[in-house]
Amino acid sequence: MTKNNTFLKDVNDGLSQYPKYLSSHYFYDKNGDELFRQIMEMPEYYLTNSELEIFKEQTDSIIGSFGLDKSQGFELIELGAGDGEKTQHLLKRLIDEDFKFKFIPVDISNNSLHQITERMTDLFPTLEIEGKQGDYFYVLDELFISDKPKVILFIGSNLGNMADETAANFLNKIAINMKPGEKLLLGLDLIKSQDIVLPAYSDAAGITRDFNLNLLKRINNELGADFDISSFEHQPEYTEEEGIAKSFLRSKKKQTVYIKDLEKFFEFAENESIHTEISRKYNDEILQRLIATSDLEISTKLLDRKNYFADYILIK
Numbered sequence: 277m278t279k280n281n282t283f284l285k286d287v288n289d290g291l292s293q294y295p296k297y298l299s300s301h302y303f304y305d306k307n308g309d310e311l312f313r314q315i316m317e318m319p320e321y322y323l324t325n326s327e328l329e330i331f332k333e334q335t336d337s338i339i340g341s342f343g344l345d346k347s348q349g350f351e352l353i354e355l356g357a358g359d360g361e362k363t364q365h366l367l368k369r370l371i372d373e374d375f376k377f378k379f380i381p382v383d384i385s386n387n388s389l390h391q392i393t394e395r396m397t398d399l400f401p402t403l404e405i406e407g408k409q410g411d412y413f414y415v416l417d418e419l420f421i422s423d424k425p426k427v428i429l430f431i432g433s434n435l436g437n438m439a440d441e442t443a444a445n446f447l448n449k450i451a452i453n454m455k456p457g458e459k460l461l462l463g464l465d466l467i468k469s470q471d472i473v474l475p476a477y478s479d480a481a482g483i484t485r486d487f488n489l490n491l492l493k494r495i496n497n498e499l500g501a502d503f504d505i506s507s508f509e510h511q512p513e514y515t516e517e518e519g520i521a522k523s524f525l526r527s528k529k530k531q532t533v534y535i536k537d538l539e540k541f542f543e544f545a546e547n548e549s550i551h552t553e554i555s556r557k558y559n560d561e562i563l564q565r566l567i568a569t570s571d572l573e574i575s576t577k578l579l580d581r582k583n584y585f586a587d588y589i590l591i592k
């Protein structure tokens with residue numbers, strides 16, 4: 277099935293079920309990539325700065341926790357690399373300390389991969405870098421072909437966009453590919469109160485709203501739909517008890533939407549919503565549960581000063 281056929285099928289399945297659902301996976305077209313970059317700069321979106329602080333101020337602890345042998349080369353694989361803003365601090369220290377390694381950023385977006393490769397090559401002309409384009413869920417096996425030791429980075433709380441069962445399967449899939457003693461650095465947003473988490477998903481400037489609505493624009497542009505974007509609104513939810521931020525698109529009125537490529541109409545009741553995203557927040561217990569059936573163990577946990585975010589180093 278071609279990429280757009282999968283999109284078409286997922287939109288048809290998601291809008292035909294009750295409650296309606298569209299995967300946040302589809303947020304990231306060129307416009308979505310740009311909106312996410314802007315979200316990361318919003319004052320309310322504390323996740324980026326919290327993890328950046330760990331990468332800037334605890335770089336030696338991160339590198340120490342990898343337990344690398346300087347005389348041996350290794351591969352640093354970053355899943356869902358994005359713009360590399362945090363990783364550049366790690367790369368700089370590794371280069372300064374004379375570690376021999378190849379950096380392998382993996383991203384679904386060719387556009388992001390191109391940008392990170394340019395940025396890192398400009399910053400570190402001697403860095404060996406080899407980007408890999410693809411959905412990290414599917415290209416994982418191909419990343420472990422060489423027998424060089426590996427360090428895997430999966431930061432930014434990207435795991436949080438997966439349901440727990442999918443997240444556990446994904447961690448297990450990574451673990452199966454790792455050799456004993458290898459490390460996975462997993463960056464996770466921690467469970468905290470609603471007054472901190474909810475604004476991160478409903479910033480005052482409305483960028484997160486546009487990010488969510490962009491999904492409907494994408495369906496209009498790519499599948500010939502006639503969503504009236506102004507008649508849907510961004511609806512974020514979070515409770516500390518549940519620990520999962522959720523985003524919905526709520527229909528402000530009763531309406532019918534036509535999707536040309538499906539030759540099909542979809543009915544929306546007033547206030548009916550489409551569930552578009554989960555952003556799970558974690559604690560040690562939840563992570564332990566997710567890795568319970570894998571060969572991974574928590575070896576180190578690094579926190580930012582406010583205890584908002586954790587970088588866990590997991591060892592196989």
Ligand code: AVI
Pocket residue numbers: 315323432433434435436437476477484487553554555
């Ligand atoms: C990419 N991911 C970890 C972001 C998050 O926080 O769940 C995506 C995002 N959605 C809304 N704002 C940011």
